[in-house]
Amino acid sequence: MALVLTEEQELLRDSARGFVADQWNIDRLRKLRSMSSGRGHDEDLWKQMAELGWTGIPFAEEYGGLGLGYAELGVVLEELGRGLVVAPFLSSIVLAGSAVALGGNDAQRKSLLPGVCDGTRLLALAYQESPRHDPYAIATAARLDGDDYLLSGRKVLVLDGESADLLVVAARTGGSTGDRDGLTLFLVASDVPGLTLKRNVLLDSRCAVNIELDNVRVESNSVLGAPGTGADVLDEVFARAAVALSAEMLGGIQESFDRTVEYLKERDQFGVKIGTFQGLKHRAARWFCEVELTRSIVMDALRAIDEQREQQAMLASACKARASDTYRLCGKEGIQMHGGMGVTDEADIGFFMKRARVSELLLGDSTYHRNRFAELGGY
């Protein structure tokens, strides 16, 4: 696949861009962050996005999806990221949705995915336990009790977990913390006895919950696919999700860059536009290069998923590492070039920096992915 948008993809992009411009503005982030309870997103907005079919993009038509690819998903995510839209896209569609699509048996897929595709069912993936992304550092235990499993442990940073109906929970049926083997995914309703959610509003006004599982009883048919296959599913889910998240980040990267360049053209200092200062010009030029390189690797990594290229996982790591570093640069330079205004809550640019930080640490920052890239490459 060529690294340009097809005509269809351009139409999709224009439609998404128009939707975001009409239906969303950054001021909503100021409201969302002060809500101490309830769903962390706008249900009406989500319904509209579902009606446009976006929530079904990556799923097969037999499950109610559009049967499109990550190239298309990336187009939509980029526009959502450009507007800093808050919606359970990454959590329900990409993370938990992919886990079901990749790891579930046919019955599970048939029962769950249509609701995911039409946006009526929200899923969330509960895997993280350590301070930083570390997929095998899972201690949560799943103990057989008769025909049932009892789950006990603690999960953190479950994105959009407060609005999810059903959680995909990674737990151990064997091995010990840090082992790749012995991981199993479970489908757990969010209102079962023994399960406690604690709600956090993140820096970027999104919601995530921490979860306590205290001998939560689930039936054996709530194992997603087969016991012990958790790591295989998670590896693939994370490789895809890292790229999808990067696409969303790309939108914010581009927008914060564009806004700052505009500011350089408008803001007067010492009687001239600050964009005339070579010190800032050169930094803007280098920043431009980083944005372009990020766009390229995101487009390539999205297509690598659709083409099932062998290098997929390494590209995903290169992609997320670059997106993390570039978005971080956007936060730093965006604020610095906006000067005093940049650190006020009144200016929008700070929200890009905050989204950058959350996105950076989600699913592994550049340090994590450089390490992973090296491991995958065998050095």
Added chain:
Amino acid sequence: MALVLTEEQELLRDSARGFVADQWNIDRLRKLRSMSSGRGHDEDLWKQMAELGWTGIPFAEEYGGLGLGYAELGVVLEELGRGLVVAPFLSSIVLAGSAVALGGNDAQRKSLLPGVCDGTRLLALAYQESPRHDPYAIATAARLDGDDYLLSGRKVLVLDGESADLLVVAARTGGSTGDRDGLTLFLVASDVPGLTLKRNVLLDSRCAVNIELDNVRVESNSVLGAPGTGADVLDEVFARAAVALSAEMLGGIQESFDRTVEYLKERDQFGVKIGTFQGLKHRAARWFCEVELTRSIVMDALRAIDEQREQQAMLASACKARASDTYRLCGKEGIQMHGGMGVTDEADIGFFMKRARVSELLLGDSTYHRNRFAELGGY
């Protein structure tokens, strides 16, 4: 000790600076690099430096030294480094000289150091075997044969080895490559049977030899100090030498910075001095900060040796890492800001870049020292 020069140190600095200005110029480097044999330095120059007493600075008076400290040694080395002077100071005085002073028994010190102090005897330290500085990666074997030892192995990058009368050779009397234990230092005349020198001219026009040892027979009294104490001596020698080398690097750092700033003030482009361009101004300002930080840590690390501070070794690593990175920056920015002229052999600035590279890799680059710092700090 305060981080300023005392009056005596200022006098020493002025004297060294005057000597370098009168007796040396960078054009000599162009000549030295094309000499394919002979001593890699100017013997007459060395004699004069010895007469000025510099070669005896760090040694006790009982061995013919001046009994001064590293603070003073650093002052002289900085001026030598500023002029890119080629002389066996680091090799004979700092590396091998310290090894004898720290590791030798009294008889060895009495017999060897007076000649080192008055410059009539040149020593060199042969330790390195691996591609990069790695003090315990020594395979050269010292095998007991009756009362003698037979040494076999290969040494690389023995600085000024072509002019040394006597080599301090690190070899194994126990353990295996990579072990800290089992290292012993030997005094080996450079003309003994079984020892072959291969001469290399380095990038910066200094000389270093590779050495083959093929069952070189040495008597047991040529063990420096006691068998098995090699690593203790080397650790301390390298901590000191890293700082001394950093002081020398500081001179080149300062000089290449000063020359480039002068160039920015002189060179016309687009009808103005290139020093008016803010892009270059800001880079020069940051470069200035790096130079100042380097000066501070070098001064502090030199005094830490004289005060025998506990943190000495960690400071030495922080110092060499910083000096390596800053000198490298000097090479990069110095050449870049000199533009096309900067890459011609006619311009002197390139010689600073070349010296920077050799100095960077000698005794460990910043990567090595960050790692060492972490190990010493227990993380």
Added chain:
Amino acid sequence: MSDIETFRSEARDWLEANCPAGARGPDSVLPDVVWGGRRQTFAHDDVKIWLERLIERGWTVPRWPTQYGGAGLTEEQDKVLREEMRAIGTRSPLFSFGMAMLAPVLMEYATEEQKLEHLPKIARGEIRWCQGYSEPGAGSDLAGLQCRAVREGDHYTINGQKIWTSDADVSDWIFALVRTDTEVPKHDGISFVLVDMETEGVSVSPIELISGASPFCETFFDNVRVPIGNRVGEENKGWTIAKRLLQYERSMLAESTGVGSGASTRRQSLLEVARESLATPEGQLPDAGLRDELVQYEMDRLCYGATYQRSTDAAKAGQGMGPESSMFKLYLSEMNQRGSDLRQRLVGHVSLVWDGEDVPAEEREMTRGWLYGKAGTILGGTSEIQMNIIAKRVLGLPD
């Protein structure tokens, strides 16, 4: 016994007799800073008592002349006094922008009448001052300020707006730069005036930052009448005073964020943070990239600390570093940002929480602090301005 030893002995005795228990030693309840001013309150009686006793003795500002509220101590005596205070674990409970920034320029530029009017109130912590320099339109181009003071008989009428006036909402007076001539080059039409914030027409509005509520405010002047006598120095010559005050401000910033006890506490905690959060049971950090960054940060701190030490030693030896102070502002603010950022990444997910039920309050504060630190390279002179100053004043590069 030499004079200085006599002084030491007397100081020790006085401190022993007068420093209340709550203001010293491990039981000290002294807050980080008592800023003074009309709205000052005291959480503990001992803090108030200690302040009052120091004021009485002139030891809130020991080196100031006695007529201005000080004790007229020599540099040497001052040093001894500080040593003795440290020995019992106490310090002066009073610190303010008035003491650190305004007073030195008043000493240099004000009339005797002005000094007698204002300095004693600063020394006694009666009046709290804030700084009216920056304006929304001017930013780094400080001298491009527009706040206008029109002379009308015996007073100026001031109209305009200041921004980044720290603590304006809790301060009593403001020292401000105003434009008194619009016809001349921008540096030549500025005056330095002192304004009582209770004057009609002065209003203050706090600024919310990316980190939430902040000490910064916008301060508005709407036909504010200020007596001519409140001007310091000549009319239109205020820029000289302004620049001098900025030097004092930079020194204050460098000292307050320098490599003192605070910073070294923090150092400790960054490595501990890493260990707690990520280390293996043997104390090794498994993530090579983070370990490398941590080492680099630690090394940079050593280099910065040595540079700060060198500058102090050079100053003692009479070799001031001058405009190199810009280097400290530039490097330190960025190094602090890096350190703070690294800490956040080391602790991972809890650092992402803006608000929530499952994250300790001190973690949320750290996150707010990290965000607030983004201002470090902007306020008080942006990094770009510091680089300009270094290029021009230190390196002598042409304009």
Added chain:
Amino acid sequence: MSDIETFRSEARDWLEANCPAGARGPDSVLPDVVWGGRRQTFAHDDVKIWLERLIERGWTVPRWPTQYGGAGLTEEQDKVLREEMRAIGTRSPLFSFGMAMLAPVLMEYATEEQKLEHLPKIARGEIRWCQGYSEPGAGSDLAGLQCRAVREGDHYTINGQKIWTSDADVSDWIFALVRTDTEVPKHDGISFVLVDMETEGVSVSPIELISGASPFCETFFDNVRVPIGNRVGEENKGWTIAKRLLQYERSMLAESTGVGSGASTRRQSLLEVARESLATPEGQLPDAGLRDELVQYEMDRLCYGATYQRSTDAAKAGQGMGPESSMFKLYLSEMNQRGSDLRQRLVGHVSLVWDGEDVPAEEREMTRGWLYGKAGTILGGTSEIQMNIIAKRVLGLPD
């Protein structure tokens, strides 16, 4: 069979019949580049034969019109021809600055007479061209050039000096920018002229670089008489042509150093270098810092490769990237320097040898190459110039 399939079949047959063994497949002895010109020699007969046969068919420059020495192929035919040549492991043996840089601007700006005079000789590799742009005093300010051409009747008399004229010592003609009017703004007094280097008064002196001997020269003009007819385009309008030629130069540089087979060979070797030099028996790199740098470099190469691909794909889709070519020059030259530098540090001590008896010649060449690479961010437009271009042309930042 469609036209294009017919063409493919014919091309294949012709190649099969005419490409000699030494110019194809694994046994190819084709040198990296045959530059042509009067001093061209051939190390192997097959190379010469192959060149002659391609010239005869117009396939050294397949898309050029036949009257200029080409074969008038369409873009599609050209693509097919390349595919067929790749299939038997051969390529055109001729490449030159004349083909890549001069010819496109001649096509656009020269008179028909000039085209007929020069293009066929370029197509046949008879004349080798070099570029007379830079001057010692002008540097990045290319338009500030001083080399003077004074019109005297039917000729110009040229006096001045050019620098960085690659391969001037082995070239036959030079295309040069000269100043034909000193009274007007600098861009408006420049003309573009073609000069036979055998003309009296032209002399060449090679430049020694930090890496040793180099292809670069200084070229001196001492009262050199050049016919007016050798000027391309109007007098004093040469700057337009000059800029256009620079675009072709940048494209050439981007392609020749792009992510083709050469670069990927090198990629292979950098990781291999690391393994050979430093790896444990299990293939792990023990030095965490170097491993991290290596990974970063590898990732950057992927990003750069994707960007190059994207630009190619965009061009195919008719969405040219335009001045973004400056991005390629800027990023690639720095990335190459980093890669080369990293390699040197990976191999360690042998990389430090300038000359010596105990280091293999290819290692010394790598070291020279690393040094030579320092010119990558300077020659052909410094990185600073590229950043200026991006800021102005791509981002639209004001002057």
